[in-house]
Amino acid sequence: MSSSLPVIQAMLIEEFGLTAEQVQPESELSALGVDSLATVEFMFMLEDKFKLKMTGEPVPIKTVGEIAREVDRMLAEQSPEGS
Amino acid sequence: MRRVVVTGVGALTALGADADALCQALNRGESGIRHLDTPWAGQLTSSLAAPVTIPVADRFTKLRRLMLDRVSQLSLLAAGEAVVQAGIDFSGDDGLDCGIFWGTGMGGAHTLEQAYLESLHNPEARPRPSTIVMFMANASTGQIGIEFKIRGPSHTHSAACSSSAVAIGEAFMAIRHGRVRYAVAGGGESLLTLGVMRAWESLQTLARPDPEHPETSCRPFAKDRSGFVLGEGAAALLLESEETALARGAPILAELVGYGNTTDASHITQPDVGGQARAIRQALDQAGMVPEDIHHINAHGTGTRVGDLHETRAIKTVFGPWATKIPISATKALHGHVMGATGAVEMVAALGALRSGIVPPTAHLAEPDPECDLDYVREGARHLPGIQTIMSNSFGFGGNNVVLVATAYR
Numbered sequence: 001m002s003s004s005l006p007v008i009q010a011m012l013i014e015e016f017g018l019t020a021e022q023v024q025p026e027s028e029l030s031a032l033g034v035d036s037l038a039t040v041e042f043m044f045m046l047e048d049k050f051k052l053k054m055t056g057e058p059v060p061i062k063t064v065g066e067i068a069r070e071v072d073r074m075l076a077e078q079s080p081e082g083s
Numbered sequence: 084m085r086r087v088v089v090t091g092v093g094a095l096t097a098l099g100a101d102a103d104a105l106c107q108a109l110n111r112g113e114s115g116i117r118h119l120d121t122p123w124a125g126q127l128t129s130s131l132a133a134p135v136t137i138p139v140a141d142r143f144t145k146l147r148r149l150m151l152d153r154v155s156q157l158s159l160l161a162a163g164e165a166v167v168q169a170g171i172d173f174s175g176d177d178g179l180d181c182g183i184f185w186g187t188g189m190g191g192a193h194t195l196e197q198a199y200l201e202s203l204h205n206p207e208a209r210p211r212p213s214t215i216v217m218f219m220a221n222a223s224t225g226q227i228g229i230e231f232k233i234r235g236p237s238h239t240h241s242a243a244c245s246s247s248a249v250a251i252g253e254a255f256m257a258i259r260h261g262r263v264r265y266a267v268a269g270g271g272e273s274l275l276t277l278g279v280m281r282a283w284e285s286l287q288t289l290a291r292p293d294p295e296h297p298e299t300s301c302r303p304f305a306k307d308r309s310g311f312v313l314g315e316g317a318a319a320l321l322l323e324s325e326e327t328a329l330a331r332g333a334p335i336l337a338e339l340v341g342y343g344n345t346t347d348a349s350h351i352t353q354p355d356v357g358g359q360a361r362a363i364r365q366a367l368d369q370a371g372m373v374p375e376d377i378h379h380i381n382a383h384g385t386g387t388r389v390g391d392l393h394e395t396r397a398i399k400t401v402f403g404p405w406a407t408k409i410p411i412s413a414t415k416a417l418h419g420h421v422m423g424a425t426g427a428v429e430m431v432a433a434l435g436a437l438r439s440g441i442v443p444p445t446a447h448l449a450e451p452d453p454e455c456d457l458d459y460v461r462e463g464a465r466h467l468p469g470i471q472t473i474m475s476n477s478f479g480f481g482g483n484n485v486v487l488v489a490t491a492y493r
Contacts, residue, residue, distance in 0.1 A: 017145035033146050040212040041149055 002068040004050065004075065012064065015045060025065030039067075046071055052078055087258045087340075088492055090171075090333045091321030093164025093269070094431045095157050096418045097133035097314055101164050105318075105418065105428070106435030109443035110464040114298035114417045116312045123277045128284050129292050131300055132275050133314030133419025150213050151226060152191030154317075157424075158223035158271030159230050161317035165267065166231055169321035169333060173265075174232040182263040183224050183237040184254035186246030186270030188423030189279065191218030196276045223271050223317075235263050241423065244383070245479035246270050247318065248426025252342035252485055254322050264327045269319035269427035283313060286352075288387055299447040301420075303384035303413030304391050304455040311385040314419020318427035320434075335492040337434050341370030341474075347482030354390055354478055359397035362484035366474065367401070370488045374402040377409055377488070379442050379467065381433040381475040382459075384413025385420055394476065395455045410460045410467060412436070416446040426477035430487055433473040437491060440468045 002025075009023040012034075022032055029039055039061055046067070047054055052074045059070055094101060097115025098108035108115070115133040124130035139156050140148055148156065166173070173181050194217040198210035216222060221239035228237060236257070240249040247270025254268035274280075283289055290300040291309040302308040328335050343365030347358035367374070383394055391413075399406045414432050415421075421428050436442045441464050448461035470491075477485045 015145060016149070033144075037213060037216070038146060038149055044209065044212060 002072050004071040005065070005068040007049065008046065008068050008071065009064065011045060011049065015042065023064050025063065025068065027064045028062055029064065042067070050075060084259050085261060086325035086338060087255050087322055088325050088328050088335045089320050089337045089339060089434060089489070090323055090328050090335060091165035091167070091169030092319070092336065092431050092434060093161040093168070094316065094318040094428055095135060095161045096316035096421065096428055097135055098418050100137050102431050102435065106432060106439065106443070109414050109417055109432055110441050112417065112444055112446050112463060114446065115314065116298045116300060116419055118297055119275065126277060127280055129289060131290065131292050131297055131312050133312055134275055135315055150216060152194040152217040152222060152273070154187060154191055154271045154273040155223040155226045157273055157315065157317035158185065159226055161269060161271065162227045162231070162267050162319040165319040165321040171265070171321070177265060178232045178234045180235055180263055181233045181265035181267065182235040182254060182257055183227050183233055184240065184250040184266055184268040185224040185227060186240040186242070186250040186423045186426065187220060187223060188241060188243050188246055188272055189274045190220040191222055192274040192276050192279050194218040196278050227267055231267070233267060242483040243479035243481055244420070244422055245426055245477040245483045245485040246423035248430065248475065248477035248485035248487060249344065249483070251320060251427060251430060251487055252344055255339045255342050258322055258324050265321070265323045267319055268322055269317065270424040271317035272422040272424040273315045274422060275313060275315050280313060289313065290386060301386045301416045302447040303382070303386040303416050303445055304395070304451055304459045305448045306450045306452045308386045308388065308391065308452070310387050311415055311420040314421045316418065316421045316428055317424050318431045320427065320430065337437055337489045338492045339487065339489050341366035341372070341488030343369070343484070343486040345484045347484065349482060351482065352480050354393040355482065356393050356396045356400060358482060359394060359478055359484045360400040362486045363397060363401045363476070366486040366488045372472070372488065374405040376472050377474050378470045379433065379436055379473045380409055380411045381429045381473065382411050382413045383476045383478045384415055384445065386413070386415065391452065391455055394478070395457055398457060406457055409458065410442045410465055411445070411457050412443045412460050413445045414443055426475065426485060429477070430475045433475045434489060437470055437473045437489060440466060440470055442467050442470070
């Protein structure tokens with residue numbers, strides 16, 4: 001279970017006006033109207049939320065679950081224990 | 084050459100949510116000018132403005148407005164009103180034959196200022212990824228295309244105060260010469276931000292607030308005029324060729340018949356009587372009209388000392404003795420100076436006068452400047468049942484002069 005998934009789902013609902021049913025882990029972002037630019041916007045929001053620093057390299061993300069996996073990976077990399 | 088008709092209008096201004104609200108408020112002499120109550124208003128010398136006060140952002144989904152500066156939100160709503168009134172769906176082949184001609188002076192000023200503020204206050208901060216696509220000058224143009232599936236040529240015109248008048252004029256020419264059959268034409272402006280307003284204050288063209296009646300502070304053609312009040316808003320016309328309008332049975336609101344566009348080539352801010360007069364003549368010539376054919380002028384009428392005087396002289400230069408016979412309205416006294424959108428807002432107001440037979444007043448004109456001695460309709464809205472032809476003047480910084488002429492359709 002992703003540690004960040006519930007927070008990400010709640011933020012998608014709050015920030016983008018989506019419903020709980022829409023933000024399942026397997027839900028495709030493009031099908032929700034979240035295009036690539038909106039995805040980058042969302043990743044910036046997640047930076048602030050989780051105090052992360054993204055590399056600036058594009059990350060291929062297609063689903064809600066993939067956002068959570070990317071955030072989990074960065075959390076692990078950037079936490080004091082992970083370094 | 085094709086005849087060009089108006090089949091839809093839209094306006095979102097300090098005077099209300101649509102074109103009807105604008106025209107009715109103008110005729111009642113209602114002012115949209117007030118003191119801003121934003122947290123930073125105290126940093127201004129004068130917080131007078133003519134803001135759009137109805138909720139705007141809520142009209143869009145959260146996802147949609149993620150990419151929309153306020154100027155694009157206003158633009159989409161005004162364009163939508165015109166498209167709906169025209170009763171046309173551009174998602175089919177008609178969308179390929181429709182152009183977008185949109186004017187704006189400053190584009191997404193709110194977005195740009197926010198990005199600067201964040202970046203300057205915090206070197207670590209990164210502007211939002213959508214910053215560029217929200218503040219670029221053609222953001223509203225592109226968003227109108229996306230919203231209504233309009234896929235013909237798109238043009239973004241930035242000519243300060245005449246931007247949207249240029250847009251309407253160029254759309255008129257494009258239809259007239261057969262480049263497109265339809266056009267969404269107009270403009271939007273939303274620049275009521277601290278940085279932009281302070282810059283305008285430095286230019287010393289803004290009205291001195293009336294301490295007791297701030298809503299009357301902009302007084303075009305008055306002896307005690309002291310400048311204009313910044314406003315925000317958007318306005319749009321749906322233009323199409325006469326043949327398409329007739330073929331689809333669309334109600335025709337008016338016919339666009341003349342467009343003048345000249346450059347002063349003399350000074351970046353000082354208006355030039357000669358340049359303005361040439362634009363008025365061009366528009367009359369294209370319309371095949373003589374001065375006596377013009378029944379009403381919506382003046383640029385900003386309320387600056389030199390601007391009103393020069394416009395009065397330009398009108399006299401072209402119209403001669405007929406100048407004193409034309410009811411002239413300066414509606415910026417009520418909806419504020421909507422900058423890049425103001426030409427379109429005033430064209431909507433003038434078309435409203437043409438359709439209703441009621442000419443709006445030049446408000447707050449208690450004592451005219453002796454040198455501004457034309458008929459400025461200062462007594463209040465005037466019934467003019469025989470009105471057949473209107474002219475709208477828009478003169479912008481940079482020395483651009485634009486004049487549009489429309490007639491009742493027959």
